[in-house]
Amino acid sequence: MKFLVVAALLLQLIVLVAAGRDFYKILGVARTATKKEIKKAYRKLAMEHHPDKNQGNDEAAKIFQDIGAAYEVLSDDDKRKIYDRHGEEGLKDGGQGHDASDIFSSMFGGSFFNMHFGGNGRGEKQVPRGSDVHIDLDVTLSDLYKGAFIEVLHTKGVFREAPGTRKCNCRTEMRTQQVGPGQFSMANVKVCDDCPNVKLTHEHVELDLEIEPGMVQGQELKFHAEGEPHADGEPGDLIFHINTLKHSRFQRAGNDLLTNITITLEDALTGFEMEVKHLDGHKVQVKREGITAPNSIVKVAGEGMKSFDNNLERGDLYITFDVEFPTLNFPSEAVESLKELLGQGSKQRVYNGLESRFVKGA
Numbered sequence: 303m304k305f306l307v308v309a310a311l312l313l314q315l316i317v318l319v320a321a322g323r324d325f326y327k328i329l330g331v332a333r334t335a336t337k338k339e340i341k342k343a344y345r346k347l348a349m350e351h352h353p354d355k356n357q358g359n360d361e362a363a364k365i366f367q368d369i370g371a372a373y374e375v376l377s378d379d380d381k382r383k384i385y386d387r388h389g390e391e392g393l394k395d396g397g398q399g400h401d402a403s404d405i406f407s408s409m410f411g412g413s414f415f416n417m418h419f420g421g422n423g424r425g426e427k428q429v430p431r432g433s434d435v436h437i438d439l440d441v442t443l444s445d446l447y448k449g450a451f452i453e454v455l456h457t458k459g460v461f462r463e464a465p466g467t468r469k470c471n472c473r474t475e476m477r478t479q480q481v482g483p484g485q486f487s488m489a490n491v492k493v494c495d496d497c498p499n500v501k502l503t504h505e506h507v508e509l510d511l512e513i514e515p516g517m518v519q520g521q522e523l524k525f526h527a528e529g530e531p532h533a534d535g536e537p538g539d540l541i542f543h544i545n546t547l548k549h550s551r552f553q554r555a556g557n558d559l560l561t562n563i564t565i566t567l568e569d570a571l572t573g574f575e576m577e578v579k580h581l582d583g584h585k586v587q588v589k590r591e592g593i594t595a596p597n598s599i600v601k602v603a604g605e606g607m608k609s610f611d612n613n614l615e616r617g618d619l620y621i622t623f624d625v626e627f628p629t630l631n632f633p634s635e636a637v638e639s640l641k642e643l644l645g646q647g648s649k650q651r652v653y654n655g656l657e658s659r660f661v662k663g664a
């Protein structure tokens with residue numbers, strides 16, 4: 303009995319090895335998944351199973367390798383085609399097989415986890431660093447509302463080895479020299495090492511920026527070591543700063559959203575029902591009964607931006623109404639009936655304008 307089970311397991315193992323891994327299953331995507339879906343799935347899994355986050359967990363390390371391999375194949379049209387037809391076996395001589403960490407870095411830049419999760423960082427010794435590069439990243443309000451991936455093609459300088467040598471690691475050292483019998487003098491001398499020569503080249507990297515729902519104006523997205531290179535040390539960082547683009551209908555105030563709606567005088571006097579198309583296309587119902595005065599503000603709870611710090615929290619939507627008056631004058635009989643209907647009489651009041659204009663509910 304036991305033998306049978308072992309035999310069955312062995313058989314299963316052999317079948318699995320022969321057929322190779324199911325990359326679609328590993329990434330949890332359909333065989334028809336788009337590149338974007340594949341990237342998204344990879345991104346999520348890679349973060350979860352990254353070795354820096356799962357130290358000493360062999361299982362996670364294995365999964366990380368698998369998802370790296372799966373992403374490498376499925377994100378490449380040619381490899382995916384071969385894989386779909388012949389399985390992993392078909393790719394064996396296709397020269398694939400990058401290290402899972404390399405695949406990860408190429409997508410997230412440098413040592414992602416060191417800066418996102420406070421890992422070992424840059425070490426204590428003073429290694430010279432190139433400058434950080436700061437770039438404003440224009441992001442629409444819709445993308446900040448929904449979250450988005452933005453691909454950026456970044457051209458960075460990289461020092462590559464070149465023939466010959468150059469002076470490097472130069473420093474000043476104190477030297478004692480004998481200048482005569484029993485006479486010494488101390489002097490500062492400049493000493494350098496000989497290093498292989500370098501030449502500045504340019505490389506293009508495709509960076510994948512994740513805009514998370516609720517990110518705020520000026521927020522930083524940092525890519526470690528994608529900044530300016532340093533011939534004798536490490537490159538600086540590349541830092542994107544979110545710059546919110548103006549939206550035609552919504553304005554952000556903290557996590558709240560503001561919008562304006564013009565209604566007719568008729569609607570203002572008798573009530574109305576309408577839909578407001580939100581930033582992700584969903585419809586917000588707005589219903590008013592009775593009178594809506596010009597400049598009144600209606601709060602629609604929970605229709606604001608997600609809070610970046612806590613995605614379960616949302617701001618509110620504030621709608622300010624203004625009223626479009628008819629441009630035609632009423633005939634005199636109508637004026638009389640209107641006066642009667644409105645019953646306000648003719649009176650004026652001069653005031654300083656700092657009154658509350660708040661109306662509750664929508």
Ligand SMILES: *[C@@H]1O[C@H](CO)[C@@H](O)[C@H](O)[C@H]1NC(C)=O
Pocket residue numbers: 550551552553560561562622
């Ligand atoms: C609403 O209108 C006011 C006054 O014209 C303006 O200051 C504000 O920016 C507008 N808000 C939006 C979201 O367009």
